[in-house]
Amino acid sequence: METQATILLVTSAEYVGNYTLLCTSNNGEKKKVDLLPLLNLPAYAELKDEDEFLRYGVDDTVFWASGADIAPEYLFDNGVPC
Template identity: 45%
Template sequence: MFLEVIKAQYVNEYRIKLWFNNGEMRMVDLKDSLNGPVFQPLKDLDFFKKFAIRFNTIEWPNEADFAPEYLYGIGTPISG
C-alpha cells in the first residue's frame, strides 16, 4: 500500500497528529527533524502551524515537506 497522510492536526510545539490511509494515527514531533535551509522557517512556530495536506503529505508555504513514510516511521502510534 502506498502510504498517504489524509488528515493532520497541530497539537503543540513541533508536534502534529497525523492520520494515514492505512487507518493508523501517529503523533510526530518534528523538533529534531528541522535541519537544512528549507526547514529553517519552520523553527518559527507561527510558520510551522501553517502546514496543509498536499501531494499525500504535509507541506508548508515554502514547499518544505516530509515523505509520508518518514513521518510514519518517526511517529508514535496513538488510538482514538
C-alpha cells in the same frame, strides 16, 4: 495472484503543540510525530518560527507554504502510535 503494496499517504494532520503533529494515514493509523529535530536542517529552518510551522497543509503528505514537505514514510516511521 500478486498483491500490490499500498502507497502510504497522509490523509489529515492536526497540530498538538511543540512542533508535533498527529497524522492519520490512509491505512487508518494515527501517529504523533515530533518534528522539532528536523528544524535544525536547512530545508526546515524557517519553520522554527511557530507561525510559519502552523502554515502547513495536507495533500497526500504534510507540506508548508515555504515549499518544504515531509515524506509520509518518515512521518509513519518516526511517529508514536496513538
